[in-house]
Amino acid sequence: MTDSKNNDPDLVSTHTTAATHSVARWVARHHGFEVQQCHLIRRGLNDNYALRSADGTRYVARLYSIRPRGGFNVDFEVALxxxxxxxxxxxxAPVVAADGRAHIQLQFPEGLRALALFHHAxxxxxxxxxxxxxxxxxxxNIHEAARDYAGPPSRYTLDGHHLAGRTLGYLESHPEVDAALFDTYRRLVHELVDELAAAEQGLTRVVCHGDTHGFNNHVNTDESGARRAVFFDFDDAGPGFLAYDLSVLPWSYMFRKNLKEPDDALRERWTHYLHGYRAGGGEVSERDAAALPLFVQLRHLWNLGEAAGRLHHWGTNSVPxxxxxxxLEVFEAWKRLDLRA
Known part of the structure; x- marks a missing residue:
């Protein structure tokens, strides 16, 4: 019979899901308010929990997962x-801990993980x-307001290496990817990174949200009756290219719908999205617009790499x-995208 009080040294955890009552206790201890309700929203790139305090205020606690790309970017995210x-x-907006810390660190079986608290959107x-x-x-508005940000720097620069180069390393560790397929992806990555290097001097740079696919913001009506959009999940934010931040929306739609070119519904949404961006003071140059197909492909490589880098957590079924x-057929089709509006 196994003694449950002793840990098996051969049993190694790669990812632990914390119980909701543990998260509620941690938030109460470090943020100094009573948590009446807590439930898990989703597990994924991070683990997110919904909380409600005794006075009815709603929050989201994010328990950051250990990523192969390196340390947590939470200091930059919270400060931004x-x-x-x-x-x-x-x-x-973020909610700092009672002692002023942007986040707390918790020891999990797989290592230290960060926990941060945000107001619910x-x-x-x-x-x-x-x-x-x-x-x-x-x-x-986000891009304009971030121009004079002077807080802790981002651990990530959303450049060719971050968006595509890392993916090669993750694919190389995939147990089912043979040499021929890996070499095909290697050539693809090098071609796209070279294309970016040739174009980047003329592209607009911003502090990117990094994950603007349409599901990381909510639209609501405030107390005055005005409609407003509220963005969240800035854990992939960092300095990068405007064309990348814009490209994530059409990429997401085409990826989810398994499309090789935009349909009428996407074109309508995209036209209104860009109109809103320009109405908000944003400028999209001809070079930025011309680079959108490139960044749709780079985004796809980034997303592919995020899954391939979590084989220990999600398994090979996430990138069969x-x-x-x-x-490879999708990348070829997306080279010819027309996203001008």
Whole structure:
């Protein structure tokens, strides 16, 4: 009979899901308020929990997962959000711990993980054309307000290496990827990174949200009756290219719908999104617009790499071999995208 009090040295945890009552206790201890309700929203790139305090205020606690890309970017994320919130931009503001820390560190079986608390973003994901326009306008506000950010630097620069180069290392560790398929992806990555290097001098640079696919912001009606968009999940934020931050929305739609070119619904949403971005003061140059197909492909490589880098957590089913082969046709089709609007 096994003694449950002793840990088996051969039993190694790669990812632990914390019980909701543990998260509630940690938040109460470190943030100094009573938590009445707590439930797990989702597990994924990070583990997110919804909380409600005794006075009814809603929060989201993010328990950061250990990523192969390196240390947590939480100091930058929290400081950037505080900067944006202070300027009145629609973001889910962070809630620092009672002792002033941006986050707390917790020892899990797999290693240290960070826990940060944010205000809940009321509302729902954009659905109507007006809501997509409002989303674009708010993204422009974020880019403008972040220009004078001077807090802790981001651990990530959203460049060719971050978006595509890391993916090669993750694919090389995939147990089912053979030499021929890996070499095909190696050539693809090098071609796209070289294309970016040739174009980047003429591209607009911003502090990117990094994950603006339309599900990381909510639209709500505030107390004055005005409609507003609120962005959250800035854990992939960092300095990068405007064309990348814009490209994530059409990429997400085409990826989810398994499309090789935009359909009418996407074109309508995209037109309103860009109109909102420009109405909010954002400028999209001809070079930025011309680079959008490149960044749609780079985004796809980044997303592929995020899954391939978590084989220990998600398994090979998240990036199956047949799917990897089929994506080569998608990359080829997306080279010819027309996203000008």
């Amino acid at each position: 959000l505080a900067h944006l919130a202070a300027k009145g931009v629609g973001v889910a 009321e509302g729902t994901t954009p659905d109507t054309l007006d809501e997509y326009e409002l989303t674009g306008r708010t993204l422009a 071999l047949d799917w990897l082969r089929k994506q």
